[in-house]
Amino acid sequence: MIQFEQVSKVYPGGQKALMDVNFHLRKGEMAFLTGHSGAGKSTLLKLITVIERASAGRVAINGHDIASVSAKHVPYLRRNIGMIFQNHHLLMEKTVFDNIALPLVIEGFSHSEIKKRVAGALDMVGLYGKERHQPIMLSGGEQQRVGIARAIVNKPPILLADEPTGNLDPKLSMDILRLFETFNDAGTSVLIATHDLGLIARMKYRTFTLKQGRMIGGEQ
Ligand SMILES: Nc1ncnc2c1ncn2[C@@H]1O[C@H](COP(=O)(O)OP(=O)(O)OP(=O)(O)O)[C@@H](O)[C@H]1O
Numbered sequence: 001m002i003q004f005e006q007v008s009k010v011y012p013g014g015q016k017a018l019m020d021v022n023f024h025l026r027k028g029e030m031a032f033l034t035g036h037s038g039a040g041k042s043t044l045l046k047l048i049t050v051i052e053r054a055s056a057g058r059v060a061i062n063g064h065d066i067a068s069v070s071a072k073h074v075p076y077l078r079r080n081i082g083m084i085f086q087n088h089h090l091l092m093e094k095t096v097f098d099n100i101a102l103p104l105v106i107e108g109f110s111h112s113e114i115k116k117r118v119a120g121a122l123d124m125v126g127l128y129g130k131e132r133h134q135p136i137m138l139s140g141g142e143q144q145r146v147g148i149a150r151a152i153v154n155k156p157p158i159l160l161a162d163e164p165t166g167n168l169d170p171k172l173s174m175d176i177l178r179l180f181e182t183f184n185d186a187g188t189s190v191l192i193a194t195h196d197l198g199l200i201a202r203m204k205y206r207t208f209t210l211k212q213g214r215m216i217g218g219e220q
Contacts, residue, residue, distance in 0.1 A: 001027040001158065001189045002048055007057035009043050009213075017043040019213045021057070030180065030190040032200050035210035041193040044210070045160050048191075049081055050074045061158070079107065082151030082188075086163035088143055090135045090150075096122075097131035100149045107154065121149040125179060141172040148176070152183060159183055161192045165199060173199055 002025040009018040018040045025031055033041050046052040047059050050066060059066050061077070069077050090099050100121055104114045122128045125145040135143050144164065151159060159180065165173035177192075177199065184190045194200065200207055209217035 001025050003060045005058040007054050010055045021215045030184040030205050032207040033193040039210040040213045080156050082156040082159045084151045084161040084164045086166040088147030096133050096146050100153050103154050121153040125149045140167050159188050159190045
């Protein structure tokens with residue numbers, strides 16, 4: 001599903017963020033990506049979402065080399081990827097409904113379809129009835145679930161999460177992980193970047209480990 005072959009990333013200032021990275025997230029797999037601060041986790045996710053481009057090597061999604069995707073076609077590629085952030089990047093002045101509807105509005109869905117899909121997404125993350133609230137009225141865990149609902153509302157085959165449980169207590173973190181498992185059970189490929197080794201230890205998933213830009217575990 002997502003394949004890196006000998007991928008390196010050097011930022012314009014000369015900072016080497018990734019070096020000769022090989023890894024393969026299989027279709028329908030759920031896995032963790034870990035490593036110390038600065039190890040290159042966010043950079044790896046940015047190469048998948050084409051926020052950054054690789055300096056060397058090959059990044060492929062579904063067998064397609066994304067180096068050949070032009071800037072114009074990047075938005076189409078991103079429709080296949082739901083992205084979840086630690087500080088969820090919600091629009092605080094908008095309602096929960098508007099936040100979740102955003103990807104569908106951009107894709108030009110009809111209002112009735114948007115209502116149906118947002119209701120379904122709210123139901124999945126356990127926030128049904130909160131659609132008129134503003135994010136500021138919700139707890140940290142609830143805000144994170146709004147971010148997750150927005151990421152899955154257009155049913156992408158790939159879900160990427162960058163420190164999705166960073167601000168949450170262990171119980172809420174586990175709830176979020178269980179939510180990811182539900183999507184994974186439905187066939188979504190899920191990659192979760194996290195520092196939380198305790199959380200990883202409690203789960204049975206493959207773990208890719210980065211150390212100073214090199215992959216030191218989990219490639220097989
Ligand atoms: N836009 C950038 N320009 C220059 N250097 C960068 C840029 N983004 C990241 N880096 C550098 O690349 C390296 C990897 O950073 P990255 O953010 O991928 O690490 P990370 O593992 O996600 O860290 P954290 O867990 O702290 O978020 C770091 O040394 C960082 O300083």
